[in-house]
Amino acid sequence: MLSWLVEHLQRMNMTNVLVRPEGFTREGYTPEETSAMEVFKDIAKELGLAVKVDAAGNMIARWEVPGGENAAVATGSHLDTVPNGGAFDGGAGVVCGLGAVKLLKEADYQPKRPIEVICFRSEESSRFGVSTIGSKAMSGLLDLSIGTLVDQHGTTLAEAVKSQGFNWEELTKAKRSKEELKSFVELHIEQGMHINDHEKNYGIVKGVACPIRLAVTFSGKAGHTGTTPMDRRQDALAAAAPFISFVQDTALQLNDVYEKPLVATVSTLTSSPNSMNVIPQTVTAGVDIRSVDDGLKKKMAEAIGIEANRIEQATGVAISIEVLVDNPSVLLDEKVARQLVDAGDQEAYLAHHMDSGAGHDVMNMAQVWPSGLLFIPCKDGLSHHPDEYATAEDLKMGSELLARYLMEATTL
Amino acid sequence: MLSWLVEHLQRMNMTNVLVRPEGFTREGYTPEETSAMEVFKDIAKELGLAVKVDAAGNMIARWEVPGGENAAVATGSHLDTVPNGGAFDGGAGVVCGLGAVKLLKEADYQPKRPIEVICFRSEESSRFGVSTIGSKAMSGLLDLSIGTLVDQHGTTLAEAVKSQGFNWEELTKAKRSKEELKSFVELHIEQGMHINDHEKNYGIVKGVACPIRLAVTFSGKAGHTGTTPMDRRQDALAAAAPFISFVQDTALQLNDVYEKPLVATVSTLTSSPNSMNVIPQTVTAGVDIRSVDDGLKKKMAEAIGIEANRIEQATGVAISIEVLVDNPSVLLDEKVARQLVDAGDQEAYLAHHMDSGAGHDVMNMAQVWPSGLLFIPCKDGLSHHPDEYATAEDLKMGSELLARYLMEATTL
Structure with missing residues (x-):
C-alpha cells in the first residue's frame, strides 16, 4: 500500500519524484491541471469506479451500488497547485481517497450506498484571487460575476474555463442537490505543526478559518x-x-x-x-x-x-x-468528526482536535452536506513551497482512516 | 515658429496633442521608437539635412558644408520615453535642434563647419535598467556584456536591438572619433523647478548627477x-x-x-x-x-x-x-557654458546656473567632446508623467538659444 500511494501520487503529479527544487506549478483551469485530472480518471477506472465530469470540470469517481441507497458518501480534494507549490496540497486527499477505495475493494467490502472520490477544480486562489471554484460550483455557491477576474497575463477566469473545454455560463449546472450526498470528508496535509507539537498522529478539524x-x-x-x-x-x-x-x-x-x-x-x-x-x-x-x-x-x-x-x-x-x-469561519459537522475519531480509534491512531487556518473545498461542501476535515502531518509544517512533504506512512494512515470512515458511513 | 515647433513635436509623437491622460509609451528599441525616429528623418530631410543611421540606430541629421572644416558642431537628444511618460523629455531637445536649423536656414546663414542634429536611441533606463545606450555607443562607452539584460517580458537588449534591424555585436561600430565633432550641446526640459524658483528663463548646467x-x-x-x-x-x-x-x-x-x-x-x-x-x-x-x-x-x-x-x-x-x-558625476565644459550664456544674452534671456539631478545623453558625449546642457522650464517640474509639459514659448526660446550657439560655434 505504501508504494501504491507514492506511485499513484507521482502519476497524478506527472513525475517520478514528489519533491523537486522547482516544485509543481499546476494552476486552476490550465492544461497542466487537466492533464493531472485525466490521470485521476485513469486510476479511478483502474479501481473499477465510474467517472463523470461535471459542468465545472470537477471529476466524480463513483462506486455505484445497484439497488442500494441513492445518497453517496463522498471524499475528495483537488489537484491544482500554487506556482512552485508541492505535490501534496490537494494531491494527498485525492490519492488517499482512491487508496481507501482500493483497501475496501481488496477487503471485498460491499457498500450499501455509493462511495465517491471527487477531484475538484481550481482550489487555490493564486491565479484569480478566488479559491475553491469547483467546490463552490458543486455546492451552489458560485457567483458567475467573478468570471471577469483576470490572472496576471490578462486571461479572464471565464476564458481559462473555456480553454479547458467548459462554458463559464454553465458552471452553475455543476450544483448538486442536497439529496445526492449523505456526507463529505476531505483529507488534507496539515500545513502546520500542531499535530506534531501535540504528539498526535492526525488532526480532526472543528472550524475552518475563512479569510x-x-x-x-x-x-x-x-x-x-x-x-x-x-x-x-x-x-x-x-x-x-x-x-x-x-x-x-x-x-x-x-x-x-x-x-x-x-x-x-x-x-x-x-x-x-x-x-x-x-x-x-x-x-x-x-x-x-x-x-x-x-x-x-x-x-x-x-x-x-x-x-x-x-x-x-x-x-x-x-x-x-x-x-x-x-466570509465567516465554517464549523464542521460534529457527528462526522466523531465518526472520524472512531475510525482512528480502530487503527490506534491518536487524533488532535484543532482548527484550520487554511480554507479548503470542504468549507463549501459543509454549507450543504454534513462534512468533516482530516489532517495528516506534513514535514516542518511547510506548504505552498517546493519542500512540501508528507511521508508514505502518513498517506497510508490517511487511506486507512478514510476507508474505516467510508465503511462506517455506508453500512447504512 | 511657435506653431512649427508644436506641430513638428506632435508629428514625432505620432499624435496631434502633446498632453494626454495615458501619456506616451515609446520605449527604447521598440517599433514605437523607430516610428518616431522615421518622422525625425522626414523632418530633417524637409529641412535639407542629410540623414545617416549609425550601427546603434542613432540618427545623425547633418548640414554638410562642402569645403569647410570637418569637425561638426552637434546638438541633439532622444525620442524614447518611459512607460506613460511625456512628449517633451527628449522630444523637446530634438525639435528645438531641428527648429534651430530652420531658423539658421531661414536667415540664410552659411556655416563654416557642419552642423548636426542627433537623435539618440534608448536614453531611458526604464526598459533594461541601463540608460543612454545610443550615446554610450557613439561615445565609445558601450560595454557589450549588457546585451543579456532582459526587459520585463524576458526580451534581451540584444534581441530588442535586433528586432529594430540592428546587430548587437556591431553596436560598438557606432563609436565616432574625437575629430568628427567639435562640440555637443543637449537641450532638455528641466524636470524640476529651479529655473522658476530663481525667476530665470533657462538653465545652464555645470554638473550632471550620475546615479x-x-x-x-x-x-x-x-x-x-x-x-x-x-x-x-x-x-x-x-x-x-x-x-x-x-x-x-x-x-x-x-x-x-x-x-x-x-x-x-x-x-x-x-x-x-x-x-x-x-x-x-x-x-x-x-x-x-x-x-x-x-x-x-x-x-x-x-x-x-x-x-x-x-x-x-x-x-x-x-x-x-x-x-x-x-558612476561619478560629470562636469560639463566651461567654455561651451559661456557660449550658451552669451547666446542667452543676445536674446535677453536670463540664465540660471545649476546642476542636473537627471542623467542625459550629454553625460556620455562629454567624456569625449566639449559639451553643454541647456534646460528649458517645464510645468510644475513634472516629468516621466503624462502631465509633463513645456510651453511653445519656451520651445521657441530653446530653438533661438541653440541657433545662436550653433551660429557662434560654426563661424570658426
Missing part, C-alpha cells in the same frame, strides 16, 4: 527620480512600506493578546510603472487575514483601515481599500 | 498564509518594508544636513510568487541614488548596506545588494 481579503491601492504621483526633491514627492511605494510593517507588527501583537491565533499577510504587491528612474505612482497590495475568531479578524481589518487613513494624511498618497472576501 | 543604482534581493521563505504562525515566518516583503522606509527617511534627513541635494528612491519592486495565499518568498528592489556630491551618494549607499545587515539579523531574511551602476 478577509483586502485589495489596497496607494495612488501617488509619478515623477523623475533624479529631479524630484525628496520633500516634494508622493511616492506610492514609500507610503506602502509603513503599511506593510503595520500589518506584520499588529498581527504579531494580537497573537500575544488573544487566545485564538490570527495571521495577516501582505502577500501580493505590484508597483507601477516599476521603472528604475520613475517614482512609484501606484501600488496595489493584497492583504490576507485569517482566524477562526471572526471578531479578531474584523478587529485586524479595522486597524488596517485606521492605519491607512493615518498614512494618507501623513504622505498625501491616496489609499483605497476594497474588501475582496469576507 | 548609484542597487539591486537588492530579499530571500525569505514561502509558506501558506493561513497556516504559518506569525512568529515562524521569513516574509521577504515584511523585511523589505522597513528597508523602503529607511531609504525614504534617510534621504530626507541627509537633505537637512548637507548642502548639495540628494535623492534616493526605491523605484522598482517585484515580489514573488505574488499569490494571495503564499507568504512572499523573494523580493527584488531597485534603488536609485543621485547627487552631484559623489561623497554624499556613497554615504547613502553605505547606510543602506548597514541597514540591510540590521534587517537581515532581525528577520532571518537574507539580503544581498548588487551595485548595478556607480
